[in-house]
Amino acid sequence: MSVVQVQGLDVSITRGGIKIVEAISFEIKPGEILGLVGESGSGKTTVSMSLLGHTRKGAVIESGSIIIDGHQIVGSTETELRALRGGTIAYVPQDPGTALNPGLRIAKQILESLEKHHPEQDHETHMARVREILTEVALPSDADFLKRYPHQLSGGQQQRVAIAIAFACRPKVIVCDEPTTGLDVTTQSRVLSTIRELCREHGVAALYVSHDLAVVSELADKVAVMYAGKIVESGNRDEIFFHSSHPYTRRLIRALPDIGGRNQIVGISGYAPMPWERPTGCAFAPRCEDAQPICSEQAPIVTVQSPTHSLACHRHQDATSIVPTRRIDRDFVTGPDAEFLLSINSLNGFYGSRQVLFDTNIHIEAGECVALVGESGSGKTTLSRCIGGLHEDYQGEVNFFGSTLGKHANSRKKEQRRDIQYIFQSPYASINPRRPIGATIARQLELFYGLKGDEARDRINELLDLVSLPHAIVTSFPDQLSGGERQRVAIARALAAKPKLIVCDEITSALDVSVQASVIETLKQLQETTKVGLLFVTHNLALTRTIADRVAVMRKGTIVEYGGIDSVFNNPKAEYTGRLLAHTPSLK
């Protein structure tokens, strides 16, 4: 008997208005974890929130039924819902940093829901339960810890406190909305195993919402894939990840970098449509390689493949199994007298009196991609800023083509500033929002090459071709573009300078996997054609394996391991590297 039963759920922006999600149906049995995956704007958060009887401001549940442990959620009053929330159904938020009350002690925050839902029990019983649940989420339960405030805990500990709050009243159902985004891999792996164990042991049904397919494949029993407000395919874990028949699911999996070996990731062109711009027919048709005329005329109906596996696609019969991703074996061979493009020699970096980088050494050759990986706070961004001339507080040498670089960009030669280009993490912040795209790129051409007018326009078109953007985009402003398009603009801007080295600082972490894959494809092609050197800064090890020739693993400001990508990943020397690799989720 399923403890969660959702039937034909429709949620609209306003009553009778545009639908955010449509015809959502699924069931979850006790102890089972359903992974709900989809890219940004697919409506997965809307579905998860409606399980708690909550909708975004203005949005309404138009029709359908949501039965949680025998209670009908749709149409329940706020009082009835409040009695269920926290008791029968609990929620683990995305960002514990904002979800926990900064002014309350840990014990108090966990006690709150116990006192609300079990007023008949006394304080001692409640406190016993608080200690018990803290132990279950692998946190200390001594008096000292109970008295702490959220800011005294690390991000991973905060998230486990949020999980403890959710599990405190022994709920039947738990909703997790990307609870590990923003956590480092080792912490993520601990949080995931906590959730898995709690669900198994106490028979809790979980809805786990995520955009990260690898995480879902490690955790979930069943998977539902959402696209443009609909579930396009659902099945048990193996059916989705290894025998998927829906083109979207298959393309998503092909876009996923794999830590096990160097594979060629393939992006999906375009981006997921917003609710008000969804096409008639199959919403994925405009991006689908297998699309037929019927796909854009008529919405596909749900067909059943097996008792657990169903999908909505006109062309499911023609679907072959997942095209195996192509392995590329390309180990970078250093010539005997190779000249280094960039050498960082015993660099010590500081923030005021605090040292954040310790004796770091990195060398990059032309045409090579060196990945700098590490968890948050490891100093990788500081190091890349030193190279980019944006962080001056360091000792040691940054050597570019045999000459030492000035610390600040202004103290460098114009050619040096031209030859080293920096691409920032967030494409939402790195492009001036008040200037058309064309002007942003044109400025770079004018600054470094004095190009103006027709010459500049031809070159801009060339650059846009390189990053696969339409020429018409030059008159658009950044806010008219999707994240992936913006990041391509940032890449085009960097390429406009014809650089010899590009520093890429977490450039795909704000993007969906399908978009990440196409941005990476673009970069790799460029690297092959222009022999540009890349310093690829990331926390994503799987991605590193796909793009890098060499890798430097960074921990607390020190490079703990540095070597060829395959030798480091197959045979890590440093204990820390091994730990990172072991905790990185993958599809296997």
Next chain:
Amino acid sequence: MGLTFKQAYAKIGAVLVGIIIAIALFGPLFAPHTFDEFIDMPNAPRSDQLLLGADYLGRDVWSRFLFGGRTIIGLSFVSTLLGVGLGLLIGLFAASAQSRTDSLIMRMNDILLAFPQIVFVLLVVSGFGTSIFLIAITVGFTHAPRTARIIRAAAAEVMERDFIKAAVAVGEKRQRIILSELLPNVTSPLLVEFGLRMTYSIGLVAAVSFLGLGLQPPAADWGLMINENRGSMTVQPWAVLTPIFAIAIFTIGINFITDSFAKVAIGIDRKGKE
């Protein structure tokens, strides 16, 4: 800008402001009398010949009202332009400067902020005489530190964004960073600030005239009219109420427009259309 005037309040505001500006600009063309003609008994009530009656010296209130808007609105506009312009320069310069220079400028700014605006204006005007230019410059000067504070805060936030760092990394000159990267990104707070300071200017200029330190009789001026006729308000209220209404409507209109600007400014980076 386009979005601002799609809002109902902005439209109402634009109409109100438009009416008052039209009166100020073109009013004198339609005035039945000159502003300093004695045409009736002092404090004569409304009649067919006199739309709003006569003032305390027997001049036509309607004509004086039509003549009296030019100076107050012109003065307010000029002083706001001066003050907000100066404040903008200070704010942008401070935000883009090194932290030490920034602190120095802003602490000096804080000293100026400590002077109440009206006290400062009265001090200068009573000390150096009542020239129109002096009023405009002084009122403007009192706006500058207040605007500088707002603009610096907005610009400091923009300075932290990556596109500024991108400009620094390719070696853009500071002047260019201020003008083409920073300035376009503070236009929304700037417009809001301009509207707000404009309403303050009207209040200040009217107050200075009311206190007798602005325009001198027999000039027609809304602030002065209120002062001159307040003694006979019980017998001839129109000579006081008409300029008050005009100033109020103008101020409210500008506030409507500024509020709409502010609303749009908050959502300026929101993606897509809803």
